[in-house]
């Protein structure tokens with residue numbers, strides 16, 4: 579069915595505060611960008627240690643931005659950084675974190691069971707008005723939302739950000755069959771408020787970006803396995819011949835070899851079970867070279883080595 583075009587006068591809720599679950603790279607980035615645009619943020623994770631790491635990540639990213647914004651004034655740089663950080667509350671108490679909150683954004687581990695447990699718990703804790711969104715990159719939004727009551731499912735959608743969140747201009751907004759027009763519009767408004775370009779996509783594997791990017795990266799690995807070309811030349815080719823900011827191997831090292839493999843493994847299970855018809859079995863075939871590297875702990879930049887070595 580075609581969706582009704584929503585005019586700017588359609589009902590929506592103003593999001594003034596947001597709670598982000600998961601203080602990893604993505605969660606910390608989302609919290610930072612929301613705070614930069616005047617949304618009051620609570621960042622919630624399991625331990626104080628995890629939150630300390632999130633705070634350091636946010637500080638580092640903000641200083642890059644501050645250096646550019648105020649190149650001639652250390653005071654103004656510092657004022658900018660503290661202004662954004664003061665707007666973020668760090669918490670290890672999930673129940674207290676969602677009191678009166680307009681929007682919850684989940685960016686925890688990519689595990690369907692753990693995500694469903696979190697949202698089921700939050701459904702019981704949150705006001706009826708609270709909108710729920712997941713930053714999942716590969717799981718089904720409807721399946722995650724099924725852990726909540728029907729009323730909440732109307733207030734459930736996907737908000738998929740890209741790494742590095744402060745730099746990447748895109749957010750994919752996912753609506754399920756049950757997401758209400760008001761919720762969808764509110765999610766689009768939040769993206770606009772954060773000065774991101776929103777695109778919408780149905781609740782399909784990988785949405786738009788990963789559906790194209792992950793098979794492309796796997797195809798590059800297969801090319802390397804066949805010894806058609808070297809990793810360096812494939813990367814140079816895609817940067818200089820297709821205008822990509824990073825080649826496929828640089829990008830694999832950047833997103834994490836384990837992350838790319840995890841996405842593909844999830845898709846393969848769905849193809850094998852017959853649940854997913856839009857992906858072919860060739861497309862989701864595993865890569866021996868990639869699996870081997872993951873087994874050896876060569877996960878990319880974060881582990882110091884992937885297809886390239888890092889200091």
Ligand code: 3HC
Nearest residue numbers: 639642643646715739740741742744745788823824833837
């Ligand atoms: N915080 C703030 N600013 C940042 C930043 C951060 N974490 N990281 C980079 N920047 C800024 C830099 O300050 C710099 O700003 P300037 O141009 O105004 O001076 C700009 O970004 C470029 O950074 P660098 O000069 O350090 O390096 P590059 O020019 O190589 O850019 C990059 C780095 C932005 C990461 C670029 O290489 C790029 O766009 N790569 C592709 C990234 C990509 O494809 N991401 C998506 C991955 S898929 C994904 O996330 C989905 C998930 O579900 C798997």
